[in-house]
Amino acid sequence: MSQDIRNIAPKVVWNHFADLNAVPRPSKKEERIIQFMVDFGKSINLETFVDKVGNVIIKKAATSGMENRKTIVMQGHLDMVHQKNADTVFDFETQGINMYVDGDWLKAKGTTLGADNGLGVAAIMAVLSSKDIQHPEIEALFTIDEETGMTGAMGLEGGILKGEILLNLDTEEDDEIGIGCAGGVDVTATKSYKEEKTSNNVTAFSIAVKGLNGGHSGMDIIKGLGNANKIMNRLLFEGFEKYGLRISEINGGSLRNAIPRESFATIVIDTISKEGFLSEMVVLINKIKTEFLTIEKNLAIDIQKVNTPKNVVELGVQESFIKAIYAALNGVYRMSPDVDGLVETSNNIARIIVKDGAIKIGCLTRSSSESNKWDLANSLKACFELAGFDVDFSGTYPGWLPNLNSEILVILENKYKELFHENPKVAACHAGLECGILGKNYPNMDMISFGPNIRGAHSPVERAQISSTQKFWKLLLEVLKNIPEKN
Structure with missing residues (x-):
């Protein structure tokens, strides 16, 4: 010092x-x-x-x-x-x-x-x-x-x-x-899954989203900063929809009150599709960087070949998980009708862990309106429950x-x-x-x-x-x- x-x-x-x-x-x-x-x-x-x-x-x-x-x-x-x-x-x-x-x-x-x-x-x-x-x-x-x-x-x-x-x-x-x-409430969605043995003739990659600003999930949520978990999910969704991408692990974000700066995933692609996949990812990554160019100047998205993991997420669970993250709101839900420029209600998809047969999604929902806090929390609960997750509310404060x-x-x-x-x-x-x-x-x-x-x-x-x-x-x-x- x-x-x-x-x-x-x-x-x-x-x-x-x-x-x-x-x-x-x-x-x-x-x-x-x-x-x-x-x-x-x-x-x-x-x-x-x-x-x-x-x-x-x-x-x-x-x-x-x-x-x-x-x-x-x-x-x-x-x-x-x-x-x-x-x-x-x-x-x-x-x-x-x-x-x-x-x-x-x-x-x-x-x-x-x-x-x-x-x-x-x-x-x-x-x-x-x-x-x-x-x-x-x-x-x-x-x-x-x-x-x-x-x-x-x-x-x-x-x-x-x-x-x-x-x-x-x-x-x-x-x-x-x-x-x-x-006030706020922690919204936690969990689900267990059967690990499936990784197929033959696949190529494994690590995907890293990093370099984002992050910040306070309340004070900074109005800025529209990048959320590493949502950005990662866009990549996974695209790869799954077009090339059958399979997820082995995800480790994204950290604390509930911090906008996620980093997310890391290990995935596999059929080797016959890897060139098309990598080409598609380059296009999508450039689009994402363009979207955030003025506010996330250090955003980096890297894809590297790695050793093939033994297991991947059960196919049906993977699909429902990716779609649930896509559907779940992240960011501002409602601005205050009484105070100019004040966010009334928001959500931060703060933490995602997919590993060893278990998925855990951690959110922090905030609002100065107690009724709208629970409105958004219930909206998230409905989204995740439709995807087969168990949802728990905890840590609520006024x-x-x-x-x-x-x-x-x-x-x-x-x-x-x-x-x-x-x-x-x-x-x-x-x-x-x-x-x-x-x-x-x-x-x-x-x-x-x-x-x-x-x-x-x-x-x-x-x-x-x-x-x-x-x-x-x-x-x-x-x-x-x-x-x-x-x-």
Whole structure:
């Protein structure tokens, strides 16, 4: 890690971020980061405890003269999305993130940076460890497992917190104040199949779709970026329809909340048809690249001859699988009728595994409308069940309904205007924030979300803007000084 990072202003934020990023913190494996936060809280002599699901709570008394202000909850999540480039050698479970400064941006070498939500956590740590920042009484809430199920927020019991205002520091646009978000549900389709012995007189190929941008499956879904699973399926469909292509294995995508950047398949073709197949693939690949030319400049689709696999997918199952993926919606389902430019409902076909007699398809369906979330989820269920799959819904979480009469919203808007001489955007986002879940057990808590500019979250091109983080920090300090008095 470059020492330059620790010298960036505000040093207190970037130093805490550097310390945080030295600790492996994959979702569902947060034991080390939980202990790190407990040790941090105790090292500065603050009341620190872990709730029954693993969330860390650190409490700090108000500074002198701020005792009569409302107690605030400062909230961020400890886990991070783990994505890396295929050619990057890196172990997220044992290594800290390799960071470097590139002009006005902080980046990681071939992996996700962890600015989502590490910068928010670091900012909270900076306030907790400070000696000279004015603030009311603080309850710092560091949740676990936000990225793969929000189980930390779901497991937080009512009554643990007494704060009246929650500052969620987990948005990615520094000119935006978040007042709402989408809910989501995991849709998983599974099917077993009989492996058929590979025929004689066939030629085997590997197909690799790679080089896509990927990105956040909520915030970036509106961009129309390439989905490696859908692109791969186009190739498989064409090869099957015209040349009898048979699938041996598929490994596509990774996490549900990341738009798939890569997909890999092993297939076979009757040797007599291989030249026609390869010629047809060249034509289709060029068409696909042309379609994505302006937004996926690094898209690469490679077909290489490989050793013949022993088995292929049962023919009938293969056909229904390919057609189901073709039919299943990926991308925007409905735009919000109330907020210009906001995606209301979408789906990400995130993960496809075909191997050893089993098929698994993982989707994440999002919506700010609970009824439309289930409408799309049921549409996907119908599609996959018609193809003979078993479908399971899991990990459902609610959206966060905007409150335009929010007291903390008025404060943030006014302070933003005073500091930066322009109006902030007040918006809901098409991503899963924990506010909606936390609001179920704390329905009277006034909530708001804001943060610095982060680009490419959930992908190896994730980067955090240094000047924007300075802007965010300036706003946060001003907000802390202006929390209203207790009723």
